[in-house]
Amino acid sequence: MQIFAETLLNGLMLGALYALFGLGLSLSLGVMGMINIAHGDLIVVGAYLTGVAMGLFGIDAIAALSLVIPAMFVIGWLMQQLLLNRVVGRGPLAPLLLTFGLSIVLQNLLQEIFTADTRSLQAGDLAQLGVNISGVSIGVLPLLSMLVSIALLGATHWLIGHTHFGRQARAVSDDPDTARLVGVNDRRFFALVTGFIFATIGIAAVLYAVRTPFSPTAGPERLLYSFESVVLGGLGNIWGTLVGGLVIGVAQLFGAKISSGLGPFFGHLVFLVVLLARPRGLFGRAVP
Amino acid sequence: MTMSQQMLRVSSGTPMRGAAWVVLPLVVVAAAAVPWFATFAVQRLLVEALTLFTVALAWNLLAGYGGLVAVGLHVFVGVGAYALFTLSNQLHLNPWLLLPAAGLFAAFFALISAWPMFRLSGAYFAVGTWVLAEMMRILTLNTPWLGAGAGMPLEAMSGFDRWTRNAGVYWAAVTVGFGALIVARAILRGPLGLALMSVRDSEPAALACGVPVARAKIALWIVGAVMSGLAGAVAYMNTLQVTPDASFSLNWTAAAIFIAVLGGIGTLEGPIVGTIIYFVLREVFAGYGAWYFIGIGLLAIMAMVAAPGGAWSLVPERWRLDPLRVRRRMPEGETPASTVDTEAATLTRSSRRPPSANCRS
Numbered sequence: 001m002q003i004f005a006e007t008l009l010n011g012l013m014l015g016a017l018y019a020l021f022g023l024g025l026s027l028s029l030g031v032m033g034m035i036n037i038a039h040g041d042l043i044v045v046g047a048y049l050t051g052v053a054m055g056l057f058g059i060d061a062i063a064a065l066s067l068v069i070p071a072m073f074v075i076g077w078l079m080q081q082l083l084l085n086r087v088v089g090r091g092p093l094a095p096l097l098l099t100f101g102l103s104i105v106l107q108n109l110l111q112e113i114f115t116a117d118t119r120s121l122q123a124g125d126l127a128q129l130g131v132n133i134s135g136v137s138i139g140v141l142p143l144l145s146m147l148v149s150i151a152l153l154g155a156t157h158w159l160i161g162h163t164h165f166g167r168q169a170r171a172v173s174d175d176p177d178t179a180r181l182v183g184v185n186d187r188r189f190f191a192l193v194t195g196f197i198f199a200t201i202g203i204a205a206v207l208y209a210v211r212t213p214f215s216p217t218a219g220p221e222r223l224l225y226s227f228e229s230v231v232l233g234g235l236g237n238i239w240g241t242l243v244g245g246l247v248i249g250v251a252q253l254f255g256a257k258i259s260s261g262l263g264p265f266f267g268h269l270v271f272l273v274v275l276l277a278r279p280r281g282l283f284g285r286a287v288p
Numbered sequence: 289m290t291m292s293q294q295m296l297r298v299s300s301g302t303p304m305r306g307a308a309w310v311v312l313p314l315v316v317v318a319a320a321a322v323p324w325f326a327t328f329a330v331q332r333l334l335v336e337a338l339t340l341f342t343v344a345l346a347w348n349l350l351a352g353y354g355g356l357v358a359v360g361l362h363v364f365v366g367v368g369a370y371a372l373f374t375l376s377n378q379l380h381l382n383p384w385l386l387l388p389a390a391g392l393f394a395a396f397f398a399l400i401s402a403w404p405m406f407r408l409s410g411a412y413f414a415v416g417t418w419v420l421a422e423m424m425r426i427l428t429l430n431t432p433w434l435g436a437g438a439g440m441p442l443e444a445m446s447g448f449d450r451w452t453r454n455a456g457v458y459w460a461a462v463t464v465g466f467g468a469l470i471v472a473r474a475i476l477r478g479p480l481g482l483a484l485m486s487v488r489d490s491e492p493a494a495l496a497c498g499v500p501v502a503r504a505k506i507a508l509w510i511v512g513a514v515m516s517g518l519a520g521a522v523a524y525m526n527t528l529q530v531t532p533d534a535s536f537s538l539n540w541t542a543a544a545i546f547i548a549v550l551g552g553i554g555t556l557e558g559p560i561v562g563t564i565i566y567f568v569l570r571e572v573f574a575g576y577g578a579w580y581f582i583g584i585g586l587l588a589i590m591a592m593v594a595a596p597g598g599a600w601s602l603v604p605e606r607w608r609l610d611p612l613r614v615r616r617r618m619p620e621g622e623t624p625a626s627t628v629d630t631e632a633a634t635l636t637r638s639s640r641r642p643p644s645a646n647c648r649s
Binding site for chain 1: 357359403404408410415418419422423426430538553577579582584585586587588589596
């Protein structure tokens, strides 16, 4: 029972991080209709950036956030302006293949700069802290990261629903041509959205880097978990993405209990089963 | 279908046709004779090129004609290779005789996987197939019966001497590579090809015209799976050992995508041109390690931005022969004698005729 509760809690905390991974993917799919194959690699880039920031300035991971978030925003803004805007709106194939090339470039650049070795970052004293509730121990750091994920998802949900930025996002998502007619500069707006997406990737990257060792080739798996969270939850539903992420996280950790190597397999399996039972995802309105 | 075939005829009867009947047997004889005058290293490189070409051809058929962008196409490479190795090792049979069985197994696997995968479309389908490939990789990695992480050798191969083994695998690769090209050409020239191109140009219009879109896509999915599965089986006959991380590796699909993007997506000549470019680049620059992959990735990005049609589209229209004769022509008298692309043909047709005339089939 104790093991069950612990696995469940750890799965939920892991899943919240997956949901945060999925947030950026959900936004780029929803607003720009493109999937970024390099999404996972960018999370890894963010993790390495965190490591560099910590090493250069001697700061801890939380303080590194204040550098990683703006840095990722600028990278995202530039990438959309210089590269992605050239292929957005040309159907799903062009952005997919372009970001596929980007993924290969990023992985090999990381390998060239930081070697292929696995790295891990020290989160300081925070990593050792844990609370014990009737025999079930919970790490403070994973708990904090879960709260941050949920808060960010909530903030984005509010942003989409209640601000000018969100109205523009919904307008472009519904009908890019008409949005342009009523004065949305979609290219400049897309750059802003991608900057925002990259900023969320930056936050996710720091949370990821302090809890899991990472290597230059860790990206594609992150992409798959993000993707599964988004599709499982249902497209265009941010709270759905949270639930999707939680389901994947819990499935992975229970799967790992069955056989240590099969954790991710069970995550994928649950994804396929849900897809067969509910093709629109758990809370989806539109067919993906 | 007969009516539309008459309306959009595949080009034929050109002066090229006579030349083809002379050139084709020469190419086949030359290709078959390679083991008598080439080293083992050259033969192995050719096997690699032919199998990769086959996978690229399959990827290009799926993405360029069926709109099925499969980032996880490598799942069939692994499934084909594992099917061949397992069958041969368990039944103690000649692996060459089991190649058709490996293709059949890949087809069967494609049919089953179509059930969940075809609930997704577009970019979702693309990443969904990747999930499938990843599942199969983890599954084989954790199955002791399949050799787990270390994989398994092809035991029956030790019964052949080195020359026979190399030549045999090479001939198998030639058969699979050329066979895939012939099958792809036949498909594109036939009713399935016409259906697929109509889907590629506009799926709603194709549906409205009564094209069995879902059936055409599943048929293409199975064809692509068999091609990739056979290519995988032959590729790992070449290395004599199959492992989960190599055979279910994204590198297969990455190379196929690179070849198709550079050569030209949605053309039959594209994968041929692309494979040549890919192997020339690799032989020249592979020594640079990670920088080589960075260069390749940048090249693919630049191609997508600057020349989305690939190298084949850079050949000026009037010089662009139709060596494989898969382009469809307008009926006589409606356009100048030159051949036109399907897209162009559809456009002109719809602007000249009332909509109802488009749907006669």
